[in-house]
Structures are given as structure tokens and as C-alpha cells.
Amino acid sequence: MALSIKPYIENKETIHLIGIGGVSMNSLAELLLSMGVPVTGSDRASSPVTERLERLGAKITYAHLPENVEGAALIVRTAAVHDDNPEIIRARALGVPVMERAEAWGHLMRDYRNVVCLSGTHGKTTSTSMMTLIMMAAKLDPTVMVGSHLPAIDGTLRIGGKGYFVAESCEYTNSFLKFAPTVAVVLNIEEDHLDFFKDIDDIIHSFRAFCELTPMGGMVVANADDENVLRCVRGLDRTVRTFGLSAGADVRADEITDENGYYRFTVLVGGKPYARVRLSVPGRHNMMNALACCAAAEFLGVPGEAAEQGLEAFTGSSRRFQLVGKMACGATVVDDYAHHPSEMCATLAAAREMDFSRILCAFQPHTYTRTKALFNEFVCALERCDQAVLAPIYAAREQNTIGVSSHDLAEKVAGAVAFDSFEEIAAYLRKEARAGDLILTMGAGNINEVGPMLLDE
Template identity: 80%
Template sequence: MALSIKPYIENKERIHLIGIGGVSMNSLGELLLSRGVPVSGSDRLRTDVTARLEALGAKITYEHKPENVEGASLIVRTAAVHDDNPEIVRAHELGIPVMERAEAWGHLMRDYDNVVCLAGTHGKTTSTSMMTLMTMEAQMDPTVMVGSNLPAIGGTLRIGGKGCFVAESCEYCNSFLRFAPTVAVILNVEEDHLDFFKDINDIIHSFHEFAELTPMNGLVVVNGDDPHAMRSVAGINRKVRTFGTSATLDVYPTDVRDENGYYRFTVMVEGKKYAKVALSVPGRHNMLNALACCAAAEFLGVPGDAAER
């Protein structure tokens, strides 16, 4: 049977996180602690993030030692932690199951009605932040996992209800292929992480697989201005909604004004006016990020006025 984190959470068994100070690892630790799960972990350095987790009840060791895993029921590791790590070696000796961070998040996402996974070579954190603010404004009480500190949620994690999960989703090491999106957003696809991917075709293939994770009643949102992004959704049997600057796309801007680098525009979604947007972050790329978020938000039933604020 496939390994899942859920029984360990239900039974309140101790889960040990190797690399607990990492961005989405510390969010995972916080979520587990909020559910009453005993959490231990290890990392190289004490930081504000690990201090916060310790204050919440995590037991953290600042050295990777075999004995750290003893007594744990499950080990979660980051992709950066390899099989020769002394804690992984000891876990295997003791027969303690080991899973990767992205896999753990994927299991947790399946508890939510709507899961918006925002992916792309760049713009992920900004777009995840925009999507978070829209869903909060719409009173959707989202659970959020984002890659850097977001002042609106006071960190990298917001623990909300089970109706909506908003997640920054990284393609590196194919991490996002462990996720469970109901709405997959592809902001752009460019050559990146060539220490892992072979070439641009390999990257496009990975994003294609990501899009296919969506259920048949879900949605794939894709940048219609980006040829590589469009190739990644070619031939998929899902509802696809394109966004970009051309009026031939499903979601596009009209009445565009550039005010010293800050864009104001009206968002059209499938021929209807959806929202009037005035961005507080500069750059044309952020207009595209906002269009992507509006494409997803409208599908989820977020009213246009919630997207405007």
C-alpha cells in the first residue's frame, strides 16, 4: 500500500522532519503541530523560523545525527537530503518509513475542496500572494503555503478551512508532480534548473504532467503569450483557460494604463468584464500574474470586487 502521512497525523504519532528550517518544511511542521502531532526535526542552523517552531512545541536538533530519528514513526525529508544522510541511513536500519516533503504536502492537499497550485519558472511567490489576497477578500478562509514571508498572513503558512488551499508549486526535481491541484496555473515555462532537467523539452514535459494532475472537472490556467507554456498543455483532456495580452485569449486586459510602471486595467474573462485592477507591484509581468490569478479566481467563484482590492 502507498505510504501516506495521514494515518500518522490521525494517530498523533511523532513525525521527524529533516531540514525543518527549509521554506515549505517549516510550514509543514507548523501545520502538523497545529493538528496536535508531535514534531521533531533537525537542521544545521538555528534561525528565527526554527525558534518559532520550537516555541510551538517542536523538538529540534542542530546537527544531523542518527539518534535524532529514534522513536519517530515517520520521516519527511527535503529533496536536498540524500540517502547518505546519517538520519536517513538510521531510519532505513530501523525500518522507519521515509517520504519527501512534496509527497507529504500532496497527501494533505487531498483534504481540501479546491486546490490552486501556482507554477512557473518565475512569478510563483508573487502570484501565490495575489491569489491568497483574493481568496481572503472573498471570505474563502484559504489555507496557504507560499515560498517566502507574506505579511498578509504573517509568514509562509496560513492555516484556514478545508474549502480552499493555495500553494506555490515548484517544478525543481519534479516536486509539483506530487501535488494534487484542482486548478493548475502555469505562469510561464523557460529554461531553468538545468542541473536537474535535460533541456527545455524535458521542462515542458514536466509541466504537461503537472497540468494532467487536475481532475476532469478542474481547470488548467496557462499563459497564452508563452509558446513553451502553450506546448505544455497541448493535447491535454482538461478544461484549459488561456490568459495574456491578446484579445483572442480567454482572459485578457482592456483599458490598460501604465502609471510609472504600475499597471491599471480591466480584466475580461471569456468575454465578460470581471474586475478593474490597479496593481500595487510594478511591471508588465505582474499584470500577467494578476490575469492568471483572475482566471483561477473567477473559476472558483471569487467575485470580481474581491479581486479588485
């Protein structure tokens, strides 16, 4: 019989989470604690997130030790925790079942009537956040799992009713194939995570399988302006609703105006006006994210006024074009999580539409495999700012067996400089920045530490 988390929850047996401080894992822990389940966990270091879980009743050890799993009835691990982890080895020896995080979420989702899963190479966190605020404006009391701190819910988890679940859904290691969407949203599909996927065809195949998880009465929401997404849904035996700026899209934007990078537009569903949207986050890419959310919301019976209110109320989530502050010289410091060339281009395009004299981008590449595989695309993206300032590559789960570095990128981008530490980057930017400039720290690692250093002058 397939392993399920449900019996352990019903019997209030102890569930142990390895990597409990991770974004999706800490949300899972909080949800389990809210159900009265005893939760233990382990991670490498304490954080505000783990401290919060401890206050809620979780017992956490800050080291991966075999004895951590003693007394647990079930182990849940992140994809980053492998079979050679001492806790996994001990659990196997004791005969304690082990489950992946995405699998656990998939079982929990099946308790909800409507499950909106938002996927794509980029835009997932923003769109999940937008969808959350739309549902909250409609007073639908959604349960939410999102990949970045969302001020409106004061975290990454919102525990609501059983009618609606809104979930950020990541393709890496095929995690989202464990989910249970009734509405599957595909924002875009590009080459990424090539340490796991073979090529673009493999990625499209994975997204296709994700779309096929939706029931016959559900819906797939697909980007009409993305050729890879259209390939993914071609011939799909599910109801497909397209969104985009092209005339043939089922849900599209009309009467578009751009006010200093912030878009205003009418959303047409099947040619009829659904909502008049005023976005509070900049960029054309956010208009696309909003259209995707409107396509899902209208299908679920959400009134257009709620979509308008929710989208206007969304001012961003943590590390998504987030204002850090102003430098003494008058330059504006903003932080953004973009780490794929397309995300970088979208963020830099949004910044270009705003009233800055120059854009200085401090970029930290994320993983050696991504940097190598998309090297030329990174060069093109970095050429869109006035000066690129490069930090060392953030290794994440990798070793540098490829022999690629940020200095290699700097050599190919006109005017770019590369440094070996954040201190050097901060010193350089303090020297170069002037009034009217945008200093944009960018990347999925810890480059966000540079912004506050610029304000501590």
C-alpha cells in the same frame, strides 16, 4: 500499499522533519503541530523560523545526527537531503519509513475541496501571494503555503478551512508532480534547473504531467503569450483557460494604463468585464501574474470586487522588489529575488518604467550550472542596468566543477565590475551611488545582506 502521512497524523505519532528550517518544511511542521502531531526536526543552524517552531512545541536538534530519528514513526525530508545523510541511514536501519516533503503536502492537499497550485519558471511566489489576498478578500478562509514571507499572513503558512488550499508549486526535482491540484496554473515555462532537467522538452513534459493531475471537473490556467506553455497544454484533455495580452486569450487585460510602472487595467473574462484592477506592485510581469490569478478566481466563483481588493492590497512579499531604504546620498535601495535571466529582465524593465536616474544592480548568480547554461542570457539581462556589480556565485547545493565565475560575466558586460566579498561591493556602491539612483540587490542567495550595509553608513 503506498506510504501516506495521514495515518501518522490520525494516530498522533511522532513525525521527524530533516531540514525543518526550510521554507516549505517549516510550514509543514507548523501545520502538523496545529493538528496535535508531535514534531521533531533537525537543521544545520537555528533561525527565527526554527525558534518559532520550538515555541509551538517542536523539538529541534541543530546537527544531522543518527540519534535524531530515534522514537520517530515517520521521517519527512527535503529534496536537498540525500540517502547519505546520517539520519536517513539510521532511519533505514531502524525500518522507519521515509517520505519526501512534496509527497507529504500532496497527501494533505487531498483533504481540501479546491486546491489552486501555481507553477511556472518564475512568478510563483508573487502569484501565490496575490491569489491568497484575493481569497482572503472574498472571505473564503484559504489554507496557504507560499515560498516567501507574506506580510498579510505573517509568514509562509496560513491555516484556514478545508474549502480552499492555495499552494506555490515548484518543478525542481518534479516536486509538484506529488501535488493534487484541482486548478493548475502555469505562468510560464523556460529553461532552468538544468542540473535536474535534460532540456526544455524535458521541462515541458514535466509541466504537462503536472497539468494532467487536475481532475476532469477542474481547470488548467495557461499563459497564452508563452509558446512553451501553449506547447505544454496543446491537445490536453482537460478544461484549459488561457490568460494574457494577446487578443485570443480567454482572460485578458483591456484599457491598460501605466502610472510610473504601476498598471491599471480591466480584466475581461470571455470578453466581459470581471474586475478593474489597480496594482500596488510595479511591472508588466505583475499584470500577467494578476491575470492568471483572476482566471483562477473567476472559475472558482470569486466576485470581481474581491479580486480588485485583493490585488490592490498586495504590496509585495519578502525579497520581491522589496524596499530596503534610502542611503544618506539619496539613492533608493531595493532587493529582489530574481535569479533567472527572464526574471531579471522583468524586474529591470519594471525599474526602468519608474522614475530613477540610474539603475546600479548588485547581482549574485545562483549556482554554477545555471550560470554556465544561461551565460549569454545573463549577459543580455545585466546589460539592461546602467552598471552591473557582481558578487561571487552562490553555490547552493553545488561544487564548482565547471570553472565558471562572476568575473567571467563581468568581462562580457560593458562597464561591469566583479568583487570577491559583500564588503567590497558595499564600499564600491557607497562611493558610486548618488541621489535619484536605484541600487538593486538581486539574486536568490544572500545578496540581500548588502542592502542594510548601505544604510548603516
